[in-house]
Amino acid sequence: MKTCPRCDSSLDDDARFCVECGAPQTEDAAEELDEYVQRQAQQVAAESGGAGGGTAGGTDGSGGGSGFVPTEELTDREQxxxxxxxxxxxGTIVVALTRVPQIGAFxxxxGGIAILPPIRRLTAxxxxxPLKREVMAGLYAAFALLGVALLVFL
Known part of the structure; x- marks a missing residue:
């Protein structure tokens, strides 16, 4: 008899998975479990991405389409x-919330909301x-400048 390294329950010597916690006991069982999890993840991603009817992502890498873009598919620059x-x-939203009674906080x-990546998906x-990154950055800059000007001059 051997024991499971994860939960210390007793196992048969030829057991591939633990009967208590389900942990794989051999390398082959671990690889089989990894393949199963990857297939399930791809199926879920295909079902959620296919229903949106758009491209997954976009050329700017901000997840601008209706589909789900896994982080590992984005380049370092896009991440x-x-x-x-x-x-x-x-950060802008938190700073603005500390100034809420003043008109420049709004x-x-x-602006803080405009620059958030999920807003691009919502506008798509x-x-x-989706709006381009430059448009979102421009909206952020316009709102931020207006807010700062109102805070300073009022």
Whole structure:
């Protein structure tokens, strides 16, 4: 008798998977489990991406289509852009929320929301295609400048 390395339950010597926790006990069983999980993930991605009726992503890599774009399919530059947009957007929103009684906070909140990558996907459905990164960055810049000007001069 051997024991499972994950849950320490007793197993038969020829067991491929643990009867208690399901952990694979051999390399072949681990590879089989990995292949099964990958097939299931591809099936789920195909079902969710196929229903949207758009391209998965876009040339700018911000997940602009209706489909799901796994992070590992994006280039390093596209991942950096997406992460930067999240940091800039949420950072702007947090700063604006600390200034909420002032009128300049509201354009800052709108600018922070405009730069977030999910907003591009939300605009894709009514517009027929997602807005380009440059458009979203321009909207952010316009709202941020307006908000800062209102905060400084009012």
């Amino acid at each position: 950096l852009w997406r992460r930067g947009c999240y940091v800039l957007g949420y 354009p800052l909140i709108l 459905e009514p517009l027929g295609s």
